[in-house]
Amino acid sequence: MSAVRAFVAGRQGTFQYLYRVTDALIIGATGFAIGELVFPGGLRGATPVHGFLTAFCALGALLIFPACGLYGSWRGRSKAGLAVRVLAAWSVVCLLALVSAFLLHQVAGVSRLWSVLWVAWSAVGLVSSRVVLYGTLSSVRQQGINAKRVVILGYGPLGHDMFRRVAQIPGAGYEVVGIYDEAGTDDLPEGVAPLRSLDQVCTFVHAHRVREIWLTLPMAACRDLYDVVFHFRNDLVDIRWVPDIMSVELLGHRFSEFMGLPVIDLNSPPDSGVTGLVKASFDRVFALAVLLGLSPLLLAIALAVRLSSPGPILFRQARLGMDGQPFHVFKFRSMVAHTDAGVTQAAPGDPRVTRVGAFLRRTSLDELPQFLNVLRGEMSVVGPRPHAIEHNELYKGIVDRYMLRHRVKPGITGWAQINGCRGRTDTVEKMRQRTEFDIFYIRNWSFVLDLRIIVHTAVYGWTGRDAY
Numbered sequence: 001m002s003a004v005r006a007f008v009a010g011r012q013g014t015f016q017y018l019y020r021v022t023d024a025l026i027i028g029a030t031g032f033a034i035g036e037l038v039f040p041g042g043l044r045g046a047t048p049v050h051g052f053l054t055a056f057c058a059l060g061a062l063l064i065f066p067a068c069g070l071y072g073s074w075r076g077r078s079k080a081g082l083a084v085r086v087l088a089a090w091s092v093v094c095l096l097a098l099v100s101a102f103l104l105h106q107v108a109g110v111s112r113l114w115s116v117l118w119v120a121w122s123a124v125g126l127v128s129s130r131v132v133l134y135g136t137l138s139s140v141r142q143q144g145i146n147a148k149r150v151v152i153l154g155y156g157p158l159g160h161d162m163f164r165r166v167a168q169i170p171g172a173g174y175e176v177v178g179i180y181d182e183a184g185t186d187d188l189p190e191g192v193a194p195l196r197s198l199d200q201v202c203t204f205v206h207a208h209r210v211r212e213i214w215l216t217l218p219m220a221a222c223r224d225l226y227d228v229v230f231h232f233r234n235d236l237v238d239i240r241w242v243p244d245i246m247s248v249e250l251l252g253h254r255f256s257e258f259m260g261l262p263v264i265d266l267n268s269p270p271d272s273g274v275t276g277l278v279k280a281s282f283d284r285v286f287a288l289a290v291l292l293g294l295s296p297l298l299l300a301i302a303l304a305v306r307l308s309s310p311g312p313i314l315f316r317q318a319r320l321g322m323d324g325q326p327f328h329v330f331k332f333r334s335m336v337a338h339t340d341a342g343v344t345q346a347a348p349g350d351p352r353v354t355r356v357g358a359f360l361r362r363t364s365l366d367e368l369p370q371f372l373n374v375l376r377g378e379m380s381v382v383g384p385r386p387h388a389i390e391h392n393e394l395y396k397g398i399v400d401r402y403m404l405r406h407r408v409k410p411g412i413t414g415w416a417q418i419n420g421c422r423g424r425t426d427t428v429e430k431m432r433q434r435t436e437f438d439i440f441y442i443r444n445w446s447f448v449l450d451l452r453i454i455v456h457t458a459v460y461g462w463t464g465r466d467a468y
Helices: 002-009 012-038 048-067 079-103 112-142 157-168 198-207 224-231 274-293 295-308 355-363 370-375 389-395 402-407 428-443 447-460
Strands: 148-153 174-180 193-195 212-215 238-241 254-258 261-265 314-320 326-332 380-382 411-413
Touching: 012 048, 012 112, 048 079, 048 112, 079 112, 148 157, 148 198, 157 174, 174 198, 193 198, 198 224, 212 224, 224 238, 274 295, 274 370, 274 380, 274 447, 295 326, 295 355, 314 389, 326 370, 370 380, 370 411, 380 447, 389 402, 389 428, 402 428, 411 447
Parallel strands: 148 174, 148 212, 174 193, 212 238, 380 411
Antiparallel strands: 254 261, 314 326
16 A cells, blocks of 8 residues: 555646646547537638647646646545635636637638537636546555655644544545644544644654645644744644634635735624625615515505504604614604613503504504615615614623624515514523524625525515514
């Protein structure tokens, strides 16, 4: 086994060159094969630009694919991410070929059928070759061939998790042979050498040909990183730091660049890129459709509110929106007009609630004007419900992570509401439970989750025993 491992390790460079040539051959052979099917005389009988594009892309892949990181080690990384990178690199090559044909005034002579079939089937071939290759490598590594020996430094919860992942993904080709645990824990996995000092780790790494060291120390032990790097400054061993993000995570984490340096945002809200644009666009389209579609109902409710008691039709109250920006939320007025100081939530049998208002509150129809807030960009259709500012001041000091709800736009309905957290929040435990649901929604947001909440609200969420 060691001889096979040494043979494979000694020829990694050769395998990479063969892999690059294989990609070029896939592109060239696919162009030739599609030409045989599309053109009467094959690719040789077609206009010369087709042969030029085939050769250009095959040679271009030899230069561009390595620059896109397609031939580096992909152990333990997402294969879907690799497929996306392959398709992106192939798109770049095709774009350069198209530009070259344009500059040579040959674009008009390119067969659309041939080019579409060639680009598509080449993409299929490039991705499929990797599926086959990594499937084969996974099978080989499960036999212990070309497995990388690893030492884990730190055996807390994160170290346990990394060891578990190695055992669950044998195809990644890692073998944990030693664990450094300064605390001297006795529950180390069977067959793994216990290491008690950095000097012992150094000796062990040299003696057992360890290829990688994984640092899974807690955040408080980050000062030890320098010692580890210093100890192995003259050794050709890979050192991976796995920061214990989860121990300090508030909402989510995202790797980014800030002022030219890599940073980890530990409290980042959901991405506001393309997905944020989709959510914002959907909110406005949906809100406009609701307001137009329900306009007869809205007019009828407005008339009923006006006749029920003196006062305005709409009730406006200050709330905090995204990132704590204040705004006024709209509702149909459900109480008699009053000027009480502070905010007192309605209770069963509250004399302030009108007969029309009681019906509106029980059916949640009083919330419909908030679609105006959605159109104005102050709210979203789905998100944490906005609370009165006085309630924010009350609960932010006693409910953990309460104010994180304001990292996203508040919503008309939300994950908390379809899970039963509606109505009064007259106890700390009720508010704590609602906050946990809201944090879960923010962390796990997706467009599909929003649609699920909207459908659930439309079918089940208009009435409830906690709404009065």
